[in-house]
Amino acid sequence: MARKHIEMAIAYDFDGTLADGNMQEHQFLPDIGMTPNDFWAEVKRLTKEHQADEVLVYMNLMLRRAGAAGVPVRRDDFKERGKAIRLFEGVEGWFDRIDSYGRARDVRVRHYLISSGNAEIFAGTPIASKFAEVYASKFMFDENGVAKWPALAVNYTTKTQYLFRINKGAFDLSDNSGVNRFVEKHDRPVPFENMVFIGDGSTDIPCFRLVKEQGGLSVAVFKPHGRGARKKAGAYVTDGRVHCVAPAIYTDGSALDRIIKANIDMVAARRTLNALLAEGT
DSSP states (O other): OOOOOEEEEEEEOOBTTTBSSOGGGTTHHHHHTOOHHHHHHHHHHHHHHHTOOHHHHHHHHHHHHHHHHTOOOBHHHHHHHHTTOOBOTTHHHHHHHHHHHHHTTTEEEEEEEEEEEEHHHHTTSTTGGGOSEEEEEEEEEOTTSBEEEEEEOOOTTTHHHHHHHHHHTOOOTTOHHHHHSOOOGGGSSSOGGGEEEEEOSGGGHHHHHHHHHTTOEEEEEEOTTOTTHHHHHHHHHHTTSOSEEEESOOSTTSHHHHHHHHHHHHHHHHHHHHHHHHHTO
8 A cells, every 4th residue: 555645735926025125016006106115105095094914005006006006907918927026036936846846755746825915916937836725915896807806815913824734624704613623633634744844934933833833834035145144044043933044046056055955855764764653662
């Protein structure tokens, strides 16, 4: 009888983790004639003025500004803008390579996106098909495919919900009972110790801490050659929020590549050790 493979999950932020800057800045903001500084400053002002959720505010502002500028906001329009996003070095080849490395060790690696950015824009990137699930802020669309209202806002505190969904296999977002249902740790599809979270900023701190404290691996990446980026990321190690930091370079043999492969080795070795310990009881 064939031995069952080990389930492992790698969850990623997107903005600043897999690509530079915020995804709206690559094409959407130029289309509506706004600079990133002006757009995010208005988001901050409105958030404070209305004591609102910042993600809901930016999504609402996207629609209002697009309407004023006569810029279309159909699902396909967002997806087309995703093609303009410049991913960090090595990202496109990363997923197949890591999957292959895991398979050779009886580990099935699945990738998950947990982002405050727009799911509809992300859908236009060349890596969208590599993810088992995409948890990102998204719009509701009318019968003509036009965005009308935010459907889901993923902010820094709600991000942790999706780690539990991965942990328990509760992927249906309309099913709140599934993610809150008690499941014994040994019955969960992806134990936290078989989970990795890769992020870059302060909005990722709850996920960093949750995965780290539950026995998984938390990694903070920083923009390669970014001024002061390494020092800022290093503070997450000092504060006990992550295990390590690495440049956001995803090529074969990079620091991040070696860290993740070593973690896959550890996940595989843990099962071997547990089996040996069980034989000795």
